[in-house]
Amino acid sequence: MRVLAPGRWLGLLLILALAGFGILGPWLAATDPARQVLADSLAPPGTGYWLGADHLGRSMLARLAHATRLSLLLAAVTVASAAIPGTLLGILAACRGGWVESGLVLLADAVLALPGLLLVLLLAAFAPGDFLPLYLGLALAGWVEYFRVARAMARGMLARPHVEAARLLGFGPGYVLWRLLLPGLLPTLGVLAAFGLGNAVLAISTLSFIGLGIHPPTAELGSMTTDLLPYAHEAPLMVLMPAALVFVAVLGCHLLAGRGRA
Amino acid sequence: MDRHLLGRFLRPVLMRLVQALLVALIIGALGFALMAALPGDQAFRLAAARYGPDMGDAAAAALVHRELGLDRPLAVQFLDWVGRLLRFDLGHSLVTGAPVLEELAMQLGYTLALAGVALPLSALLGLPFGLLAGLRPGGPVDRVTLGLSVLLRAVPAYALGLLLVAVFSIRFRWLPPAGFEGWREFILPALTLALGLAALSARVARDSVAAVAASPYMAFARWKGLPERAVVLRHGLRNAAIPVVALLGLQLIGLVEGLVIVESLFSWPGIGHALVHAIFARDVPVVQGAALVMGLIFVLVNALVDLACALIDPRRPRAAA
Numbered sequence: 360m361r362v363l364a365p366g367r368w369l370g371l372l373l374i375l376a377l378a379g380f381g382i383l384g385p386w387l388a389a390t391d392p393a394r395q396v397l398a399d400s401l402a403p404p405g406t407g408y409w410l411g412a413d414h415l416g417r418s419m420l421a422r423l424a425h426a427t428r429l430s431l432l433l434a435a436v437t438v439a440s441a442a443i444p445g446t447l448l449g450i451l452a453a454c455r456g457g458w459v460e461s462g463l464v465l466l467a468d469a470v471l472a473l474p475g476l477l478l479v480l481l482l483a484a485f486a487p488g489d490f491l492p493l494y495l496g497l498a499l500a501g502w503v504e505y506f507r508v509a510r511a512m513a514r515g516m517l518a519r520p521h522v523e524a525a526r527l528l529g530f531g532p533g534y535v536l537w538r539l540l541l542p543g544l545l546p547t548l549g550v551l552a553a554f555g556l557g558n559a560v561l562a563i564s565t566l567s568f569i570g571l572g573i574h575p576p577t578a579e580l581g582s583m584t585t586d587l588l589p590y591a592h593e594a595p596l597m598v599l600m601p602a603a604l605v606f607v608a609v610l611g612c613h614l615l616a617g618r619g620r621a
Numbered sequence: 622m623d624r625h626l627l628g629r630f631l632r633p634v635l636m637r638l639v640q641a642l643l644v645a646l647i648i649g650a651l652g653f654a655l656m657a658a659l660p661g662d663q664a665f666r667l668a669a670a671r672y673g674p675d676m677g678d679a680a681a682a683a684l685v686h687r688e689l690g691l692d693r694p695l696a697v698q699f700l701d702w703v704g705r706l707l708r709f710d711l712g713h714s715l716v717t718g719a720p721v722l723e724e725l726a727m728q729l730g731y732t733l734a735l736a737g738v739a740l741p742l743s744a745l746l747g748l749p750f751g752l753l754a755g756l757r758p759g760g761p762v763d764r765v766t767l768g769l770s771v772l773l774r775a776v777p778a779y780a781l782g783l784l785l786v787a788v789f790s791i792r793f794r795w796l797p798p799a800g801f802e803g804w805r806e807f808i809l810p811a812l813t814l815a816l817g818l819a820a821l822s823a824r825v826a827r828d829s830v831a832a833v834a835a836s837p838y839m840a841f842a843r844w845k846g847l848p849e850r851a852v853v854l855r856h857g858l859r860n861a862a863i864p865v866v867a868l869l870g871l872q873l874i875g876l877v878e879g880l881v882i883v884e885s886l887f888s889w890p891g892i893g894h895a896l897v898h899a900i901f902a903r904d905v906p907v908v909q910g911a912a913l914v915m916g917l918i919f920v921l922v923n924a925l926v927d928l929a930c931a932l933i934d935p936r937r938p939r940a941a942a
Contacts, residue, residue, distance in 0.1 A: 606777065
């Protein structure tokens with residue numbers, strides 16, 4: 360593995376820390392994130408709850424951990440569902456050319472005609488509060504970026520002598536793809552994916568905050584902020600916690616992606 | 622020269638026209654599918670919404686049914702739907718019964734006013750930092766700007782807005798947290814939007830200025846003895862402006878997204894707020910209309926950005942982004 364710049368290491372560290380929190384947190388808190396103890400409503404941190412309890416007396420630690428896991432998992436699945444088909448279609452378009460390429464480029468342009476969020480919102484309108492439209496919308500709006508980058512890079516690489524030689528020597532498309540094209544594409548696509556991961560976390564929590572993402576009672580970082588907002592006066596720290604986790608996740612992803620892109 | 626001009630100005634406009642048509646088609650198809658996907662018998666829900674739950678009986682439903690032409694085959698309804706969309710007949714709100722176009726026209730005013738304040742504000746906040754940072758790459762201003770912009774871009778817009786409200790309205794009681802009557806109500810929503818946009822534009826301005834400052838033509842302008850002012854104003858600014866203006870198009874995506882969030886957060890009666898509200902109410906004509914207007918504005922401003930780029934940059938035409 361190539362050595363990363365210090366800022367990118369920090370980003371990786373932040374993401375791993377959050378992933379660790381998402382994995383270990385539910386085990387640490389060991390309570391059901393939906394279990395309500397109304398007597399403990401808005402209990403401050405420490406009093407039997409490591410991070411306090413929310414307005415319904417649910418353990419904040421358990422909810423934050425579950426929400427973090429959900430956010431990272433959903434974002435990762437979204438990014439994978441955008442990146443893998445996007446990359447493969449990009450390479451396919453570059454290799455085949457002709458009407459395959461024209462058709463795919465047209466499709467990509469059609470998706471790009473709209474701001475991505477508008478597409479996500481319109482899909483979310485089919486079933487507000489459901490995972491599926493949110494995931495579909497984000498993946499559908501996201502694959503284009505990988506497609507365009509992979510196509511542009513693959514075009515250049517296909518014209519390089521060693522790739523051309525391999526193809527003329529009769530190496531199959533599998534060999535060319537795995538051994539010659541993907542290794543060259545991976546660093547750039549990795550940067551895109553790291554950015555995409557951060558932006559997916561951001562989009563999921565933002566849509567949930569305005570009520571169009573994942574609905575309560577499922578613990579989600581954006582909707583937790585909405586839920587706790589009326590109690591901002593009594594428990595300001597608690598309102599801050601879920602948003603702070605989103606901030607750390609996005610910061611980690613952007614740092615990991617590096618400053619290659621403005 | 623003539624063909625050159627044509628290529629520079631006409632081609633991007635044509636491309637954007639095609640894009641506008643695509644936007645209308647995609648949104649129209651999604652809107653129609655949304656309408657068809659609404660659960661239950663539409664006519665009953667609409668009758669209940671319009672005449673109150675007690676009056677939503679079969680007779681009222683039948684009336685609504687006929688009025689909206691819900692009894693025709695789906696294909697006919699779809700053609701009718703797209704046809705009306707192309708004539709910019711957006712129909713009536715399912716909830717209020719008012720023409721969608723009328724409602725949107727009012728909301729558009731609020732949205733444009735907010736965007737009109739936020740965009741210059743973001744330029745004011747971001748560009749000077751970007752300029753100073755770009756003139757001394759690696760210097761203290763550059764590092765601080767980079768750090769700030771990375772941090773700022775990781776803050777979710779809703780959290781940024783809430784923080785501003787917490788500080789300026791609740792802690793210090795300087796500014797109102799919501800409302801839309803006077804200029805004071807503009808400040809917090811506009812600032813929330815502008816800070817997010819400025820974080821990006823400062824970076825682009827910085828890279829662009831740094832690239833121009835390091836370019837051979839700037840060095841040559843100095844060597845031939847031009848005063849520093851002339852070097853920066855005549856040779857630097859215009860070249861550095863090209864990527865920054867081109868970025869405006871990219872920023873628009875951020876602006877559209879930001880508008881939806883900020884308007885929802887501050888209860889700003891604009892199009893983004895209307896869109897979110899209509900999704901909750903399953904008011905499909907309003908959802909479709911609001912999305913269409915936002916999409917078309919996006920295309921329109923992108924077309925303006927294309928033209929501005931063509932004006933600033935007299936070199937050969939760039940391919941439409």
